Amino acid sequence: MNEVMGRILLVEDDAEDIELTLKALGEYHLANEVVVVRDGEEALDYLYSRGVYKSRARGNPAVMLLDLKLPKVDGLEVLQAVRGNDTLRLIPVVVLTSSREERDMVASYKLGVNGYVVKPVDFHEFVNAIKELGVFWAVINEPPPGSVAKR
Amino acid sequence: MQARNHAQVIEGDIAGRPPPVAGHGRMSAGLIRSYGLAVIWLAIALGLGLLGQAHGLNRVQTPLFMMAIMVTVWYGGAGPGAFAVLVSSIAFAFFFSEPKHSFEIHADDQPQFAAFVLFALMIGWFSSSRRRIEQDLRRARDQLAAEVAVRTEQASLLDLTHDSIFVRDMNDIITYWNHGAEELFGWNAEQALGRSAHDLLRTVFPTSLEDVHAELLRTGHWEGELGKTRADGTALVVFARWALRRDGEQQPLSVLASNNDITERRRREEEIRGLNVDLAKRTAELEASNKELEAFAYSTSHDLRAPLRHMAGYSELLQKHAASMLDEEGRYYVTKLLAGARRMGRLIDDLLAFSRIGRTETQSALVSLERLVREVVVELERETEGRDIEWKIGPLPSLHGDRAMLKVALLNLVSNAVKFTRTRARAEIEIGAMNGKPGEVVVFVRDNGVGFDMRYVNKLFGVFQRLHRAEAFEGTGIGLATVQRIVARHGGRVWADSVLGGGATFYIAAPKP
Numbered sequence: 001m002n003e004v005m006g007r008i009l010l011v012e013d014d015a016e017d018i019e020l021t022l023k024a025l026g027e028y029h030l031a032n033e034v035v036v037v038r039d040g041e042e043a044l045d046y047l048y049s050r051g052v053y054k055s056r057a058r059g060n061p062a063v064m065l066l067d068l069k070l071p072k073v074d075g076l077e078v079l080q081a082v083r084g085n086d087t088l089r090l091i092p093v094v095v096l097t098s099s100r101e102e103r104d105m106v107a108s109y110k111l112g113v114n115g116y117v118v119k120p121v122d123f124h125e126f127v128n129a130i131k132e133l134g135v136f137w138a139v140i141n142e143p144p145p146g147s148v149a150k151r
Numbered sequence: 152m153q154a155r156n157h158a159q160v161i162e163g164d165i166a167g168r169p170p171p172v173a174g175h176g177r178m179s180a181g182l183i184r185s186y187g188l189a190v191i192w193l194a195i196a197l198g199l200g201l202l203g204q205a206h207g208l209n210r211v212q213t214p215l216f217m218m219a220i221m222v223t224v225w226y227g228g229a230g231p232g233a234f235a236v237l238v239s240s241i242a243f244a245f246f247f248s249e250p251k252h253s254f255e256i257h258a259d260d261q262p263q264f265a266a267f268v269l270f271a272l273m274i275g276w277f278s279s280s281r282r283r284i285e286q287d288l289r290r291a292r293d294q295l296a297a298e299v300a301v302r303t304e305q306a307s308l309l310d311l312t313h314d315s316i317f318v319r320d321m322n323d324i325i326t327y328w329n330h331g332a333e334e335l336f337g338w339n340a341e342q343a344l345g346r347s348a349h350d351l352l353r354t355v356f357p358t359s360l361e362d363v364h365a366e367l368l369r370t371g372h373w374e375g376e377l378g379k380t381r382a383d384g385t386a387l388v389v390f391a392r393w394a395l396r397r398d399g400e401q402q403p404l405s406v407l408a409s410n411n412d413i414t415e416r417r418r419r420e421e422e423i424r425g426l427n428v429d430l431a432k433r434t435a436e437l438e439a440s441n442k443e444l445e446a447f448a449y450s451t452s453h454d455l456r457a458p459l460r461h462m463a464g465y466s467e468l469l470q471k472h473a474a475s476m477l478d479e480e481g482r483y484y485v486t487k488l489l490a491g492a493r494r495m496g497r498l499i500d501d502l503l504a505f506s507r508i509g510r511t512e513t514q515s516a517l518v519s520l521e522r523l524v525r526e527v528v529v530e531l532e533r534e535t536e537g538r539d540i541e542w543k544i545g546p547l548p549s550l551h552g553d554r555a556m557l558k559v560a561l562l563n564l565v566s567n568a569v570k571f572t573r574t575r576a577r578a579e580i581e582i583g584a585m586n587g588k589p590g591e592v593v594v595f596v597r598d599n600g601v602g603f604d605m606r607y608v609n610k611l612f613g614v615f616q617r618l619h620r621a622e623a624f625e626g627t628g629i630g631l632a633t634v635q636r637i638v639a640r641h642g643g644r645v646w647a648d649s650v651l652g653g654g655a656t657f658y659i660a661a662p663k664p
Contacts, residue, residue, distance in 0.1 A: 016461040023468070068452075090270035098456040098504065102511070121460050121496030124488075 004034040007138045009061035011043040012072050012096075013080065017038055018118070024130035033059065041071025047088055059148035060091045063137030066113075068097040068104055073121050076104075078113045090136055090144035091134055096130075100142075185227035189235045192219040197242050212247045213267055220524040224278035232275040240268050243342040305392065315410040317394075319348045321403050335412055336390075337382030348408070352504050353380040368403060370376045371395045376413070388417045441509075448506045455499055465494035494627075501629040504559070507615065508636045513553035516655075518595055518664055520561070521547035523554070524582050534569050538578060545583030548592045552641045560637040563630040564657050570624055571600035571655065579654075587660050597656040598660075602649040611647055634659075 008030065010069050018036055023029045038041045045051040047060070064082070068075035075095065082088045094115035095108045108116055117133060120126045137143075196219035197249035200212035216239040224232035241254070248264050249257040256264050270519075306327065309316055315335035318327035319425040325348050328340040336352060343351060355378030356363055367373040372394045381386040389410040398404045402558045456645075466488040476480065524544055528535075551555065565582065572578035577597045603611070610616045611637040631645075634657075640643045643661030 014457055015463070016634060020461070020464045048274065098454075099459075101502070102507075119456070119460060121456060121463055123460075123464040126464060144269060 006033045007062035007143070008034045008134060009043070009050065009064040010034050010036045011040065011066045011070065011075065012036065012066060013067065015037050017067075018121075020126065020131055025134045027127065028131050028135060030134045030138055035132075039071040040075065040078045041144050043070075044073065045110055047082065049093075050065040056057075057148075060088065060144075060146050062092070062141070062147045063133075063144035064091055064093045065096045065133065066093055068108070076107055076111065079108065079113060083112050087146065090146070092141070092143065094137065096131055096133070098104075110150060173314050175657045176203040182230075185223075185231045186234060189219075189223040189227055189231040189238075192222050192240050193235055193238050193242065196239065197246065200242075200247060200372060209247070212243065213270070216243060216267075217271065220271050220274050221278050224275050225282055228282065229275075232279055236271045236275050239271055240264075243267055249347055249361075257512065264485070301369050307584065315412075316407065318347065318407050320405045323347045323349055325351070325453075326405060332410070335387070335410060336379065337383075342382075343562070354378065367406065369396055371397075374463055376417075377410075379410070386414075387412060388414045411555065444509075448503060450597060454513070454534050459492050459495050463489060463496075466492065498629075499523065499631075501627045503616075505629050505633045505636065506641065508556060508559075508633060513556060515551050515552060518552050518554045518557055519547070519549045520557070520584075523561055524565065527565050530562065530565055531569055538569075538573070539574075539576065540569070540578040540580060543579070543583070543602065545581070547582065547584050547594060549572050550641070550661050550663055552661070556637045556640070559644065560634045561596075564633045564659075567630060567657075568598035569602065570626070571602075571619075572598050573624075574601060575599055590663050591660045592663050593658055593660045595656050595658045597654065599654040602651050603647075603654045605649060606653045608647060612645065631657075 007095060008025070010018065012021065016097060022031050022036075023140050026131060035046065043064075043066075044049075046053045046056065049056055049058070055130055065077060066075045070078070073081075075097070079093060079095075082093065092114040093112075094117060094121060095104075095113050096117050096119060096120050097104065099105075100118050105116055115133070120129055165528075193216075196212075196215040200215050203209070203211040203215075215397075220235045220239060227235075227489040228365045244264060246257055248260040272316060306329075309327075309329045312329065313331050313334065314329075315331040316327075316329045317325055317332045317492050325343050325346055326336075328343040330342065333339045338351060348354070355379070357375055357397050365372055372392065374390070374392045377389050377391045379389050380389055390412075390413045392409045394407045396404045396407060464487055470482070470485045470489070477485070494499050521544065524547060528542060528544070565580070568580045569578070572580065578598075581595075581597040583595055583597075585595060587614060601619070607618050611618065614632040615628040616632070617626065635645050638659050638661065641661050643659060645657065646657050647655060647657045649655035
């Protein structure tokens with residue numbers, strides 16, 4: 001796993017969502033930039049370079065796309081851990097969720113999220129949203145120092 | 152008898168005390184009368200003595216003078232008594248002891264004269280002491296009578312009050328029982344007096360009787376709630392106030408107990424407490440079910456949307472990927488799949504919005520409905536584009552309420568009006584205010600659209616209830632249910648009026664701000 005590297009960290013437990021997201025990003029040739037982790041614990045393992053990610057290449061992702069409803073450690077807890085850690089706190093985080101609930105939104109923004117995107121049901125809209133997110137954060141935006149460099 | 156006693160009390164000089172109220176003139180008049188009487192009695196005794204002497208009776212003089220002295224002392228007191236003794240001694244020496252008609256007394260008669268004077272003095276002294284005792288007794292009796300009168304009056308005053316008051320001695324024996332006590336406890340004074348108070352009333356103390364008594368003796372009073380029982384056996388709760396009465400030596404004498412009936416108050420308090428417990432329980436239940444509902448809505452939001460998104464996503468991919476392999480019918484099926492997924496997405500969104508009305512806190516502010524309606528009309532521009540709509544937006548009142556929610560309600564009503572007038576060449580939509588019940592604001596949204604059958608008006612505001620086929624007018628059937636819920640949360644009501652094919656009017660009534 002030490003070759004795992006990418007500018008987009010996708011934290012998502014749903015296999016279909018992962019596939020659709022990768023397909024959407026694939027249309028803009030960003031699929032190989034994506035590291036997929038399936039729950040909050042794995043996300044933190046990746047970010048802290050521990051467990052199976054002990055020997056991964058150094059560097060923070062240029063953006064983390066974070067689902068909120070996750071097994072074990074949920075998205076808000078991941079966000080809290082990231083914002084509480086000196087080396088991780090600068091990582092841009094975009095919440096990508098099904099939830100339109102206000103309290104989720106408020107909690108996310110309070111924890112300093114950089115964006116909050118509700119996954120559209122319509123596939124066109126979904127693809128557009130993912131594409132724009134990927135392009136903006138992985139290509140257009142200058143990531144904070146310490147992030148994985150563009151290939 | 153009474154009047155004379157009274158006069159003597161006023162003269163009052165025997166005991167050497169000044170008379171209590173008499174003026175100076177009255178005192179000297181009394182003195183003159185006492186001395187005058189003394190002179191008269193002595194004159195009578197002297198006259199009778201001389202009369203006796205003339206008839207050779209020489210032994211009646213001494214008793215006559217003694218009688219005069221006694222009578223004088225009795226009615227006149229010590230002063231006139233002493234005067235009588237002096238005068239009678241002189242008269243006796245002058246008229247009746249040898250040699251007569253001189254103040255000299257024969258040596259033979261001197262012992263007899265001395266005995267006379269001594270005897271006169273003794274009579275005077277005895278009489279005056281006797282009189283003093285008598286007078287003291289009378290005074291004591293009068294004081295007692297006066298005190299009894301005062302006490303009786305006080306007791307009758309105590310009797311007038313409706314408060315229950317009784318007095319018990321330190322052995323708990325009832326010594327006073329007022330009318331209020333009779334009314335409260337059902338025992339009359341005759342039945343209660345002499346009985347033990349705690350036994351009679353079956354008193355139940357909040358703490359031990361010893362504690363209560365200790366406090367009473369220490370502080371002189373005690374108050375608290377006591378359980379009592381009436382004569383007819385019904386239980387009472389009274390608020391009792393006890394005051395300890397002490398005698399001159401500070402020894403506890405009796406306890407004055409006043410009792411207020413608080414049974415009814417207690418009962419109501421109990422009732423209220425019971426209701427509060429019920430309420431708390433129900434609130435907790437409601438909160439629990441609200442939490443459940445919230446959890447349900449939350450997971451609906453998350454979990455129902457995901458598979459839907461997958462259906463839509465893969466259908467889309469299928470359409471793209473296999474379009475060339477599918478015939479017309481196959482492609483039609485795929486569009487139906489996509490439309491279904493989209494519709495379900497809308498349903499979920501609307502349902503969530505509907506459930507959110509009940510869950511979110513409302514923020515109250517004065518909201519101008521007119522401004523809100525104009526905003527709504529602007530927001531609906533996309534739908535009204537290319538349509539011929541005549542808007543009539545009358546002066547509208549303001550309401551106290553949650554702006555966002557009220558906007559959702561108006562948006563639903565106005566967009567309905569826009570939707571159901573679609574078949575009209577020229578749509579007329581009027582939003583106005585009218586008079587309602589006192590204290591109410593009524594706003595209506597009227598259109599000249601297709602209307603609905605009043606037979607189904609009761610179904611109009613139900614969730615997922617639709618009175619038109621989906622192909623004719625799209626919609627999820629949640630809009631009017633949402634309106635009703637929002638208005639209900641603002642303490643108002645909604646109703647509708649229509650003629651099938653002749654337009655519809657929807658009314659919102661809400662409390663005046």
